[in-house]
Amino acid sequence: MWIEVDYQFPEHLDAAKQAKVLAIGQTAGTWDERFAAQAEALQQHLGEPGELVRNEDGTQVATVCYPLMNVEGDIASLLTMIFGKYSMAGPAKIVAIRLPKEYGTKPKFGIKGLRELTGVSGRPFVMAILKPAFGLKPEQHAKIVREVAAAGLDFLKDDEILVETETSPVQERLAACREAIQAAKSETGREMLYAVNLTGRADELQQKARELVKLGANALLFNVLAYGWSVMESLAADPEIDVPIFFHPALAGAICAAPDYGFRYSVLLGTLAARSGADAVLYPASYGSLPFEASEEAGIRTALRKRNVMPVPSAGIHPGVVPQVLADYGTDVVLNAGTGIMDHPLGPGAGVKSFFEALDRCQAGLPMTVDSVEEGPLKEALRKWGGSA
Amino acid sequence: MWIEVDYQFPEHLDAAKQAKVLAIGQTAGTWDERFAAQAEALQQHLGEPGELVRNEDGTQVATVCYPLMNVEGDIASLLTMIFGKYSMAGPAKIVAIRLPKEYGTKPKFGIKGLRELTGVSGRPFVMAILKPAFGLKPEQHAKIVREVAAAGLDFLKDDEILVETETSPVQERLAACREAIQAAKSETGREMLYAVNLTGRADELQQKARELVKLGANALLFNVLAYGWSVMESLAADPEIDVPIFFHPALAGAICAAPDYGFRYSVLLGTLAARSGADAVLYPASYGSLPFEASEEAGIRTALRKRNVMPVPSAGIHPGVVPQVLADYGTDVVLNAGTGIMDHPLGPGAGVKSFFEALDRCQAGLPMTVDSVEEGPLKEALRKWGGSA
Numbered sequence: 001m002w003i004e005v006d007y008q009f010p011e012h013l014d015a016a017k018q019a020k021v022l023a024i025g026q027t028a029g030t031w032d033e034r035f036a037a038q039a040e041a042l043q044q045h046l047g048e049p050g051e052l053v054r055n056e057d058g059t060q061v062a063t064v065c066y067p068l069m070n071v072e073g074d075i076a077s078l079l080t081m082i083f084g085k086y087s088m089a090g091p092a093k094i095v096a097i098r099l100p101k102e103y104g105t106k107p108k109f110g111i112k113g114l115r116e117l118t119g120v121s122g123r124p125f126v127m128a129i130l131k132p133a134f135g136l137k138p139e140q141h142a143k144i145v146r147e148v149a150a151a152g153l154d155f156l157k158d159d160e161i162l163v164e165t166e167t168s169p170v171q172e173r174l175a176a177c178r179e180a181i182q183a184a185k186s187e188t189g190r191e192m193l194y195a196v197n198l199t200g201r202a203d204e205l206q207q208k209a210r211e212l213v214k215l216g217a218n219a220l221l222f223n224v225l226a227y228g229w230s231v232m233e234s235l236a237a238d239p240e241i242d243v244p245i246f247f248h249p250a251l252a253g254a255i256c257a258a259p260d261y262g263f264r265y266s267v268l269l270g271t272l273a274a275r276s277g278a279d280a281v282l283y284p285a286s287y288g289s290l291p292f293e294a295s296e297e298a299g300i301r302t303a304l305r306k307r308n309v310m311p312v313p314s315a316g317i318h319p320g321v322v323p324q325v326l327a328d329y330g331t332d333v334v335l336n337a338g339t340g341i342m343d344h345p346l347g348p349g350a351g352v353k354s355f356f357e358a359l360d361r362c363q364a365g366l367p368m369t370v371d372s373v374e375e376g377p378l379k380e381a382l383r384k385w386g387g388s389a
Numbered sequence: 390m391w392i393e394v395d396y397q398f399p400e401h402l403d404a405a406k407q408a409k410v411l412a413i414g415q416t417a418g419t420w421d422e423r424f425a426a427q428a429e430a431l432q433q434h435l436g437e438p439g440e441l442v443r444n445e446d447g448t449q450v451a452t453v454c455y456p457l458m459n460v461e462g463d464i465a466s467l468l469t470m471i472f473g474k475y476s477m478a479g480p481a482k483i484v485a486i487r488l489p490k491e492y493g494t495k496p497k498f499g500i501k502g503l504r505e506l507t508g509v510s511g512r513p514f515v516m517a518i519l520k521p522a523f524g525l526k527p528e529q530h531a532k533i534v535r536e537v538a539a540a541g542l543d544f545l546k547d548d549e550i551l552v553e554t555e556t557s558p559v560q561e562r563l564a565a566c567r568e569a570i571q572a573a574k575s576e577t578g579r580e581m582l583y584a585v586n587l588t589g590r591a592d593e594l595q596q597k598a599r600e601l602v603k604l605g606a607n608a609l610l611f612n613v614l615a616y617g618w619s620v621m622e623s624l625a626a627d628p629e630i631d632v633p634i635f636f637h638p639a640l641a642g643a644i645c646a647a648p649d650y651g652f653r654y655s656v657l658l659g660t661l662a663a664r665s666g667a668d669a670v671l672y673p674a675s676y677g678s679l680p681f682e683a684s685e686e687a688g689i690r691t692a693l694r695k696r697n698v699m700p701v702p703s704a705g706i707h708p709g710v711v712p713q714v715l716a717d718y719g720t721d722v723v724l725n726a727g728t729g730i731m732d733h734p735l736g737p738g739a740g741v742k743s744f745f746e747a748l749d750r751c752q753a754g755l756p757m758t759v760d761s762v763e764e765g766p767l768k769e770a771l772r773k774w775g776g777s778a
Contacts, residue, residue, distance in 0.1 A: 026550060027522070027523060027550070028521050028522055028523040028524055029520060029521050029522055029548075030521075031520075031521045032732070034736075035521060035525075038521075038524060038525065038529065041524040041525070041526075041556060042521055042523065042524035042525075043524075044524070045522075045523035045524045045554075069554060069555075070523060070550065070552065070554075071552060072552045072553060072588055072589065074589070074590060075615075076588070076612065076615040076616045076617075077552045077588055077615070079615040079639075079640055080549060080550055080612045080615045080639045080640070081550050083639075083640055083642075083643055084549055084550060084612065084615065084637075084639030084640055085549065085639055085679075085704070086642070087639070087640050087641065087642030087643040087646065088638070088641055088642035088645075088646065088673055088679045088680075088681070088704075089642065089679055089680070090646075090680055091646070131418060131420075132417050132418050132419075132420045132424060132431055133416070133417055133418055133434075134416060134417040134431065134434035134459060135417050135427060135430040135431035135432075135433070135434045136424075136427065136430070136431075137430075140427065159418075160469060160473055160474065161415060161416070161459065161469055161470050161473060163459065163460060163461045163466050164461060165434075165458060165459075166458075167430060199461055199465070199466055200461065200463070200619070201463060201619050201622045201623045201626065202591045202595070202617060202619040202620040202622070202623040203595055203623040203626075203627070204623075205619060206591070206592055223465065223469045223473065226464075226465040226466070226468040226469045226473065226618070226619075227465045227617055227618070227619040228465075228591060228616055228617010228618065228619055228620050229615070229616070229617065230589070230590050230591040230594060230615075230616040230617055230620055231591040231617050231619055231620060233590045233591070234590045234591040234592040234593075237590065237592075238592070248473075249477070250468075250469045250472075250473030250474055250476075251468055251469070251472055251473055251476055252476065252477055253472075253475070253476030253477035253478065253650065254472055254476040254644050254650060254651040254652060255643050255644055255651070256477075257476065257477065257479075257480070257647075257650045258646075258647030258648075258649065258650040258651065259647075260647065261642065261643060261646045261647040261650070261651075262643040262644070262646075262647065262650075262651070263643060284477055290474075290477045290478055291477075291478070291479055292477070315474070315477075343421070347423075
């Protein structure tokens with residue numbers, strides 16, 4: 001069994017030579033006659049250079065095949081092998097990884113589980129972000145929660161930078177928000193999932209996650225790239241943490257944004273995130289507020305769905321993009337809006353309703369221009385943010 | 390209390406504007422009149438743009454000051470705040486971070502502790518890497534351990550890619566190597582530290598580290614960037630793991646090597662690694678086999694020493710560089726050699742001795758040319774690898 005990795009090199013490098021350096025240097029290395037008797041045992045750990053393709057722009061993509069036995073089935077040992085020391089050797093970007101089917105950690109819920117848990121099908125989920133990120137007291141968070149949950153919101157998440165603060169310790173915030181969720185549920189019959197931001201040192205964090213779940217947290221948000229892949233896989237494997245985990249891509253740009261270094265976004269937030277145990281993965285929408293290529297976005301979406309992980313295009317999402325979202329993404333997706341819900345002129349509840357109005361109109365085949373929409377939350381949203389992506 | 394971060398932007402960007410985007414967008418964000426009553430509470434979480442400097446090459450460095458209350462005193466929440474979502478917004482590189490004195494996790498040993506533990510002072514430590522990385526059985530590892538420990542080696546480490554394999558499960562490897570270390574100790578009176586590579590899912594890994602220590606592991610190696618900063622801090626804070634932890638920089642290139650993105654090496658492997666709880670941090674030597682700037686290396690060394698963390702320049706280290714090492718690095722450093730010890734023509738034991746011969750000659754003010762050195766391990770090493778850096 002092999003793991004295949006595609007490395008992209010700039011035009012001036014000898015890509016065939018680099019593939020050999022990787023195949024040997026990142027595996028068993030070289031050995032001399034002292035180890036001749038072990039040659040077979042050593043040999044089976046060696047990688048092998050594969051195909052070499054020259055792109056039209058002059059960059060070259062070299063494949064290196066690694067023995068599956070050199071890793072432990074997790075993301076961290078994989079990263080160390082395929083790019084550990086070599087990442088410091090000069091320009092090279094990992095643009096694809098092909099793994100055995102069962103590699104990595106499976107999500108507890110994923111797309112199917114989120115559909116079953118919520119009873120929602122046939123449309124994208126709508127998600128909002130609790131804003132302002134900092135400075136609110138638990139009861140102020142809860143007030144917003146009450147409003148968006150009553151409006152029928154599917155998922156709400158903390159801002160990824162919200163840590164434990166004196167004004168809003170996570171257990172107090174959760175307690176207040178939990179009450180608000182219950183109150184809304186008694187009206188709507190549906191329970192909004194609220195992804196609480198999980199922070200702290202690895203050991204304490206896992207324990208905290210268990211406690212939060214016991215206290216009623218029905219989802220978690222986790223900054224995997226800042227805290228660690230091995231922690232993500234731990235959380236996913238923990239039977240006591242039986243709630244969906246949302247993977248936040250904070251820091252991904254430091255690893256993916258450079259043209260000649262690091263990882264392609266679709267590898268990090270697609271291929272790898274899909275095998276991290278997360279149930280849903282956030283990433284920038286290509287027509288949102290961050291610079292993001294449609295091809296990378298499509299790569300992420302495809303990689304996630306293939307493994308039953310829910311794609312969550314984010315940043316700059318507002319009701320005006322719903323027609324394009326449905327056309328481009330289909331329905332197995334979470335539309336994650338921050339300001340697009342919280343800054344609605346009529347308040348966050350109206351922000352939520354504007355999304356559902358937009359979804360209903362699209363599914364009914366009705367136009368989405370400001371003029372064609374009756375007065376109400378959607379019209380207000382279109383007035384503020386426009387109707388096109 | 391503030392955390393100050395310097396971001397470097399390419400010439401064409403409006404750095405002053407980006408600093409404002411960071412100061413607001415990575416903290417409390419904006420809010421409307423609904424939160425007017427909370428303005429003070431929100432305000433105290435806001436960042437502030439600081440100085441803006443234009444470099445001679447046209448790049449600009451903008452400082453952003455963040456309230457300390459927005460983070461939890463650890464590396465992971467710091468990374469999320471200062472570069473989380475923003476890292477995906479376009480070219481920007483973090484080139485400096487200034488933190489309050491007590492920020493982060495302290496090493497259990499560090500430079501002082503390693504000196505006390507070993508009784509070695511007045512010279513650099515010498516470290517080797519167990520090679521071949523893969524495919525040896527525990528008794529073959531132990532044979533090498535026996536040889537280098539008997540030759541007086543200070544520290545030995547696993548290769549960072551060595552995971553749990555069928556041929557060499559870590560507990561069996563440790564048991565065999567531990568016996569070899571004891572046998573050598575009974576001859577030399579000194580105990581070599583053997584840094585066992587710690588791998589696995591975060592939860593299991595911490596438990597495994599405790600067990601390894603109980604079984605006699607006297608040091609650990611950890612790929613912090615692949616497994617997670619929060620795990621490193623957990624290990625450092627665990628009183629049962631009372632052995633030095635060596636921080637391996639695997640993957641650092643994916644985060645640091647690009648000119649306009651990610652982090653400067655001296656920030657990641659210096660400033661941040663120094664506060665991660667690691668006792669010693671490995672990084673490429675600027676005159677080794679990896680492309681690495683002397684200024685970055687100096688930055689790392691200074692940042693680590695300031696916090697009592699041992700610098701471990703690595704990759705391409707051989708006895709011929711010892712004079713330059715002493716001149717450039719001084720003595721509070723670990724010289725980490727892979728092939729420079731394991732591939733010595735007379736074997737790994739001679740490889741170790743060649744380093745000590747080189748150190749002795751330098752400290753005695755003797756020349757280090759091949760001709761001036763008497764027959765023996767050092768002369769052989771100089772013949773193979775040359776005498777200059």
